[in-house]
Amino acid sequence: MRILVVGGAGYIGSHMTKMLVETANEVVVLDSLVSGFRDAVLGGRLLVGDLADRALLDQVFSAHRFDGVMHFASSIQVGESVRQPAKYYRNNVANTLNLLEAMVRHGVGRLIFSSSAAIFGEPERLPIDEAHPVRPLSPYGRSKWMVEQALADYERAYGLRYVTLRYFNAAGADPLGMLGERHEPETHLIPLVLRAASGRRRAVEIFGADYPTPDGTCIRDYVHVVDLCRAHLLALERLMDGGASGAYNLGNGSGFSVREVIDAAQKVTGRNIAVKTAPRREGDPARLVADAARARRELGWRPVYPALETIVAHAWAWEKKSTAAPIQATPG
Known part of the structure; x- marks a missing residue:
């Protein structure tokens, strides 16, 4: 094509x-x-x-x-x-x-x-x-x-x-480490958590720890x-x-909380990640989880990498590469 x-x-x-x-x-x-x-x-x-x-x-x-x-x-x-x-x-x-x-x-x-x-x-x-x-x-x-x-x-x-x-919630990186997230400013949770793990950030913020979820933090479908x-x-x-x-x-049809993402990142990286709790952000729902049954049925779509630790591991490989050789955005 x-x-x-x-x-x-x-x-x-x-x-x-x-x-x-x-x-x-x-x-x-x-x-x-x-x-x-x-x-x-x-x-x-x-x-x-x-x-x-x-x-x-x-x-x-x-x-x-x-x-x-x-x-x-x-x-x-x-x-x-x-x-x-x-x-x-x-x-x-x-x-x-x-x-x-x-x-x-x-x-x-x-x-x-x-x-x-x-x-x-x-x-x-x-x-x-x-x-x-x-x-x-x-x-x-x-x-x-x-x-x-x-x-x-x-x-x-x-x-x-x-x-x-x-x-x-789009997440992860090319499994071969050739591509990944490079948003500036970065607002997505997984790369922010991994920047804290690599030392590019002092800590990661949890916006609200009092939601009606098992651990009090927001749940998202990655x-x-x-x-x-x-x-x-x-x-x-x-x-x-x-x-x-x-x-x-x-989506994967199963959500993970902010604390679960941080725990997965600590397991993948083998590093402690400093956490700060901040007030809730306006407009953040407690849970967002997709029903992707229609995509499976009509497109034949099946996620190959549904596991949170796999998503984090691919993103961590990219973060380590980015830390070793920082790349600046090309001005437009």
Whole structure:
């Protein structure tokens, strides 16, 4: 297949690009490098540019006959989205519409969209399936839901078929240690815990220890980044085979608390990790766990790396590599 990976120099996008190249696909990566890394693109062709540039999009689609597009180029920090909603509606919604319009103009009719469990908001029931009510609590979650709604409208009007994949908590790193998380600032729990283990942080903060959970800390569903990428590939193959559009929740179906993640990290690293308890963060539900039965049934998706210790071990190998040779972000 000939695939355009938008945001393919970022965390999940770079792992996706590596998988596509390894499975003998022709890949073009479009990334602004504002939060991505040039050296994370391990194959294919990298084009540096932004979805806000409509002329560039026309050039890219005119030069290549893509079978499909995978879209990872979103701003992702929930807290920042509350402080700077304009950034999230501009990048996540308006720029995505630029991409969709270019696809329609150039006759590219298949899109795999990176969505989020943030669309659901405070859960009414667990685990969360695709029929769960949608009530996003942040501009970030609302921006993802707006795109999902737009995709349904674009299919009705223009025949653009799509699959939206709603991640719960992406985690881990390439099992061979070639790629991993490099967010700056980092907000995800597992890399923060491992930075505390490696000495790049003094301690890791637990935001709230009084939740109605067995150990008082929040419970989240962690899914390995490689397993997420496998779901994208399966979703694209479904569309290539004439399958219908749809939305799928992606998770392991079992949650782990913040303290369980810290305990797993101490076991994997063999190091004590300093912990500080801080007040709860606004909008943090006590539990978020996915029901991924639909993805298993319709996509044939099965996580290969469901164990928390495996996810942490792969992330720890990347953290040790990053500590030995720190890599700076490429300015965009």
